Amino acid sequence: MRFWQLGAAGKPGRRSLAAAAVALWLLGLVSGAGTAAAREIKIGMSAAFSGPSRALGIELYRGALAYINYANQQRLLGEDHLVVLARDDGYQPGPAVQNTIDLVEKHRVFLLFNYVGTPTVTRVLPLLKMFSKSHLFLLFPFTGAEPQRRLPYRDFVFNLRPSYLQETKGLVENLLRVGRRRIAIFYQADAYGRSGWVGVHRTLAAHGLKILAEATYHRGARFSDSFQQQVDILRRSRPDAVISVGAYAACAGFIRDARAAGWEVPIANLSFVDSDNLLRLLKKTAGTQLRRYTQGLIVSQVVPSYQEVSLPAVVQYRRLMDRYQPRIPSELATEPYRPLRYSFVSMEGFLNAKMLVKILSLMKGDLRRERLRRVIEGVRDYDIGIGVPVNFGPGRHQGLDRVYYTTVRGGKLVPMRDWRKWRK
């Protein structure tokens, strides 16, 4: 608390050596490194490293670490050294809140970064508001939910990825365009699911339509659980397409049960689903039926495909992933997981880290937290290497707006630009 009070006492906007020295000293004090020459910038991350959604936390961490390792190695922040303090919340709001308090109060992190999940993040938001006097920010959470994009919490969060509203709007409008008007929704019974639901609901309402049918599942459902009930509820109303707002384990289970029941309806998933792990689960269970299981799958993405090697960021991502092959801290590896060489999630983690490093570098060593907002809001047309620029600004706390669509072909996720094949 003392730290925050001290930090808050500092004068924002000034680039005085004295202030910087104080701040550096203070930071050094906090990190316990002791030397002003090699400051550690602690970044707090609470994400799912265990449970059925652990792939999200792990891959996001790995992608981010690939660039952070690179940045540290290349001294992109000069003498400053980025350290990511990762905590496992198992995709549950309670632990996420506790982790946040720990990270802030005990470890005194500089900012919060790469949080995973809507239910977790929405519950952390009031904490941010509480800590707002000490200018605590959450950067680039892995969620497209609305609460952190709106007042009253918008001011404490910066997003890189487009929102679920944008993703669902894109999916629904594309589906409507190809004549699929009877749309049902399968979603997680929590804030994340509700965000997707709201997106679908609003887009359909704008076209004078309603959600045809809906079915929910409990957050934390495993792939091994049965989703037959949900399949039956939705199938009864014979929809043209199903929008699936969930985590990969449940979504894969839902797809499996739908296809096993002979239901071939197109199923469109959001970026959060972690398409790579979704596909991996389906492959594991489908065996020779893979084509049937993966047919009719659409996943909206918020980052370009890691196969688009014409993009510099993709090239860099692949190179750094291969070079560092990042691993999660051993104390978090409580459950078995086989990392993916490349994935959309780690790609997003990579871009998040790249943006973070860019922002920190923009602070030019003056790491006063009250400066952070001004610096980020000052980012304009930053070419992060994916063909579209990143833009922030006052009131604009979301860097990217482009939504990408992928589908599965030949057992691989491939970019999808033409929706006509989905015509009813």
Add this chain to the structure above:
Amino acid sequence: MSQLFKRTLLIMLVLFGVVASVSSLVAAWLIHSHLTEESKTKAVAIARGIAAFSPEIFLNLDAATIQSIIDQFVEIEGVSYVMVLTSQREVLAHTFVPSIPRQVLELAPVHPPAGGRKAGRDEFTVREVGDYLDVTYPILNGLAGQVQVGMDLRRVRQAIWGAIINVQMLTFLIFVFSALIAYVLMNKVSRPLAQLTEYASRLAVRDFSAPLDIKGKSELGVLAQTMTSMANEMQSHLKKTQEAMEALRRSETRYRELFNSISDLIYTHDLKGRIISANQAVSQVFGYPLEEIIGRLISDFMEPEARRSFHDKYIPRILAEGADNGIQAYISGTGQKVYLEYRNIVIRNPGQEPYISGSGRDVTPRMLTERELRKSEEHLRSIIESSRDAILSLDRDRKVISCNSAFLSQFGYSHQEVIGRPESFIHPSRQSVEEFAAEVSPILQERGYWRGEWEFAHKDGRLIPMEVVISIQRLADGTTFGYVSILRDLTPRKRAEQEARLNRERMFQAAKMVSLGTVVSGVAHEINNPISFVTLNAPALRRIWDDLVPVLQRYHRQNGDFQAGGFDFQELQQEMPLLLDYIVDGARRVKSIVADLKSYARHTPAEMDQQVRINQVVESAFTLTRNLIGKATENHYLRLGRDIPPFPGNIQRVEQVVVNLLINACEALPDRSRAIELSTYYLAEKDQVVIQVRDEGVGMDPETLSRVTDPFFTTKRDTGGTGLGLSVSAGIVEVHGGTMSFTPNPERGVTVRVAFPVRGAASRPEPRQDRRKAAS
């Protein structure tokens, strides 16, 4: 355990039961109301909390944020769901998985009173929906929608059941504990009592060995002493009784053994038929254990149809007569029919309901045998009855026991007339009886049967030739107990034999005639030539004589009388013409006979292609016989029918027939006053031409009538009849396909009717060449 304690225990059990139930109910009610109230309070608090959380969220319809808020509350124990609806009653957020239950979705909307009585206060609504307690709370007085919080009522129910079980367990433990204490206390009080009770109860079973160690002057002590002395008194008294009883028991046992070992059934039953006692034999025959028999109704063992008669007939009968016997069928335990021959009497003891005592014997085998016998007898009877032979069953004394209907019909008796009569009544005479006995008896005794033919007499005296088989009926030991006669009427056979014999004779006659015919025709031919000399020469001789007479007269006048052939000339002159006439006449008769014979023996049929006009033929025949008729009668009539069609045939032959008939008629007339009438007519319905000759002659007896057309049958043999005329005529008629019939007239004479078919004999088979009538 003493009775006292048992009773106390029971009362305690009931009391504790009541206590347990009441306390369970109270606890359940308390818990229910408390928990429900708590749930409600909790739900209201949550709902209010959500509603009051941040109104702008609801106004913004920020579903995701609302979702994250309500998610927190679902984690609270007992909360099943939270649901937020917009003011338009659209679901904004909910926590249901996999979907909102229909019953919750269909809850009637709550209309909060807008600024009404409770404006600004808690206007929540509480409803029970299935397993949930639903609390609906308006947001901003309903303007921003409503919050619904569902509390899990199953939790309340579980709690209630938990409480009930706990209360019951506790009560039970207290009960067990109390029971134990009660047991100990009771024991202390009741031990001497129990001792006395036990002593008394052992006395009751005559056990006098029990010790009784209650001393002292207390009431119990005195009671104990009194009881001990009483016991001693009883013991000595009892001993005597026991000895007497023992003797009685032994006697009773013997009696019962006897009763049970008797193979006859012995029993008693009351007037309703309820079995009072029965011996072992009853059980064996009925196939039920005795315990199942005693006390049941006798009629239970009978066939249903016999039950009514048991009550309606048997009981009144035996009451009236005092005794009854007979045979009654029962159904045994194995379902088989059992026949009992019973002999029952009514026992009347003064001051006691009368009852029936009886004995019975199993006669089932006998009954079954009898039934089989009856069946087989019936079988035999039906065979006998259906026989066409007369069958007679006789007893040892040859009296009729039975006979079949063939016998009755053949002999003309009725059944009553026959039964019991000696066999001899079917014999025509005393003599027949004796001869029959003499003939039959030895063989019958020797061989056991006799077969032969005998003539018996019908009731009306007519003799019946019969084939008889008599056989002796013997028992296995050889004793004769009866006879069976089988009689077959031979009359039809005899008649047939007679017929055959007649036929044989006719055949023989016919054959004789054929050969005779052949001979006759040969002889006739041979005779014809010599007789021609006579017939030709006799007239010449006459003429010669006539011419000689004047010469001889002249000679007589000149020379006087002279003799020739023993005749004087005078005699000769008279006799010679007569002699010559005799020759001529005889020769002519011979010639006629020969002609007849030739005609009879003629083999070749005549031409049949002429059209015979019967009236012409009759006129012609009449002309031919005019002289004869004139001599025979003064009254002859000829009635010729009109429009008679011609028929095909031979005119000469038909004429011959008519002539024959006329001659016969004339010859039948004894004097000239009698009449002959010939008529012809056409019988349209039969398409026949009929010639009818009626005479008033001497007539014919039946024998003659039947043989009138037989060849060589004649009644005029002495006057030169050949017996061929009618035979030939009959042959001619037959060739023409016609018929000839002779009918005696009512008054006298005969009418002969000859009918010729107009269509001729064409339809008839080839006429036999043998025209002579012969029986075949």
